[in-house]
Amino acid sequence: xxxxxxxxxxxxxxxxxxxxxxxxxxxxxxxxxxxxxxxxxxxxxxxxxxxxxxxxxxxxxxxxxxxxxxxxxxxxxxxxxxxxxxxxxxxxxxxxxxxxxxxxxxxxxxxxxxxxxxxxxx
Numbered sequence: 110x111x112x113x114x115x116x117x118x119x120x121x122x123x124x125x126x127x128x129x130x131x132x133x134x135x136x137x138x139x140x141x142x143x144x145x146x147x148x149x150x151x152x153x154x155x156x157x158x159x160x161x162x163x164x165x166x167x168x169x170x171x172x173x174x175x176x177x178x179x180x181x182x183x184x185x186x187x188x189x190x191x192x193x194x195x196x197x198x199x200x201x202x203x204x205x206x207x208x209x210x211x212x213x214x215x216x217x218x219x220x221x222x223x224x225x226x227x228x229x230x231x
Contacts, residue, residue: 113149122205
């Protein structure tokens with residue numbers, strides 16, 4: 110079983126079509142990726158395992174970048190269309206790949222997770 114931070118990093122590093130396939134159709138994959146990252150990064154920060162400065166820096170770079178593109182003014186990024194076409198998602202994928210290299214994790218599609226998602230009834 111892989112850690113949350115590895116799962117989130119590998120998921121962010123994937124092309125948009127694969128990212129969409131990681132979640133049920135009724136959720137916004139971009140939001141779920143951001144939430145997965147936030148939770149995983151918070152856990153990582155509390156982890157007392159030893160990581161090199163370059164590993165921590167790579168993780169921090171993605172987290173800081175994601176923080177700069179949060180909020181309602183950036184809402185177009187956090188959509189399905191944004192996953193496919195935004196330069197911001199392209200940069201997040203590049204930063205995630207740097208993390209994969211730094212951590213020695215494979216650049217492969219992460220396994221499906223068994224989270225529970227709640228849909229909106231219309």
